[in-house]
Amino acid sequence: MQNLKVTSTAFVHKGEIPIQYTGWGKDISPELILDNLDEKAISIAIIMDDLDHPISMLVNRDYNHWLIWNIPAQKVVPENITHGKQVKELEGAIQGLAYGKYRYAGPKPPRFLKKAHRYGFHVYVLDRMLDLKAEVKKKEFLEIIKPYVLQTGYLEGYYQNKK
Structure with a gap:
């Protein structure tokens, strides 16, 4: 399996995620760049998770902010x-639930928490499109895709309330 390098034009690995990509800003998804994409990629x-959410620490699981699949293989995710x-501009890619909505839900740690939260973007390159309902849960999704994963990549950023 070739290494997949994931970067962003918005922030560097382990760097601060700018406010426009957070729930306190415009809440828009950042551009992701995939280097060394497998030629067999379909x-x-x-998946984007809050690695430091207080609830996730109590129940020992990550707090999910984004689940999207069936993005056509491309080097830049806009x-x-x-x-x-369904995301028409990505040829019908499917978004699962994040914070009860079908969308990217940017970092939004509670204002009373002054600690930075880390957010992990896990990228999976698959050898097929998936026929799944948008209501699929993250845990089930990860089990389903196991046999089809060609590459994985990871990008991490953090956000901290400044007020």
């Missing part, structure tokens, strides 16, 4: 992906 899936179950 689709891309992305910024500001529209909301909704």
